Amino acid sequence: MSIKSKIKQLKVLVTVMEENGLSELNMGGYHLKRGNTEAVNTIPRPRVNEVSIKKAVSEHEKEDLEKITSPMVGIVYLRSKPDQPSFVSTGQNVKKGQTVCLVEAMKTFNEIKASRDGKIVKILVKDGSMIEFGTPLFSIK
Numbered sequence: 001m002s003i004k005s006k007i008k009q010l011k012v013l014v015t016v017m018e019e020n021g022l023s024e025l026n027m028g029g030y031h032l033k034r035g036n037t038e039a040v041n042t043i044p045r046p047r048v049n050e051v052s053i054k055k056a057v058s059e060h061e062k063e064d065l066e067k068i069t070s071p072m073v074g075i076v077y078l079r080s081k082p083d084q085p086s087f088v089s090t091g092q093n094v095k096k097g098q099t100v101c102l103v104e105a106m107k108t109f110n111e112i113k114a115s116r117d118g119k120i121v122k123i124l125v126k127d128g129s130m131i132e133f134g135t136p137l138f139s140i141k
Contacts, residue, residue: 005064005141067124067136068115074105076112076137078127086127088138092120100138103131112137 013032017025025032070076078086078101088100094114102109118140125137 008064064141065121065139066116066118066141068100068112068138068140070103070112070131070133070135070137072103072105072110073132074103074110074130076125076127076129076131076135077102077104077109078123078125088120088123090120090123094118094120094140101125114140116140 010032013025016022017032017034023034078088080087080102087102088094088098094100094117096114096116098114099111100114100120101112103112104110121139121141123138125131125135131137
């Protein structure tokens with residue numbers, strides 16, 4: 001996970017803390033504690049549902065995702081030959097310009113390349129399936 005992503009996650013968690021009046025939060029490997037509180041609060045605050053915090057973080061993570069889409073109509077191939085491994089797999093880091101799949105259009109195989117450096121989060125198509133222009137092929141973060 002990049003430093004940018006970690007900072008964004010921390011900002012979301014700090015916002016959740018502020019919106020819910022929390023002075024301390026343990027979640028996802030982070031332990032956040034607000035300092036310089038003005039007064040001690042003796043009235044118990046309602047507990048924040050951890051599910052709502054996770055939802056806020058996961059919604060923010062979705063904003064980080066970018067889709068690699070098909071520039072043409074054709075058949076998508078996730079490997080160069082049936083007996084070869086896939087170009088990429090879920091969780092794999094890719095570099096900008098790296099081939100992630102092939103699209104066959106009019107008997108011509110066209111390489112589809114990663115639009116940026118990142119990590120393949122999800123493969124959105126099946127090998128050998130027919131795709132349209134603009135079909136999302138991969139989610140990359």
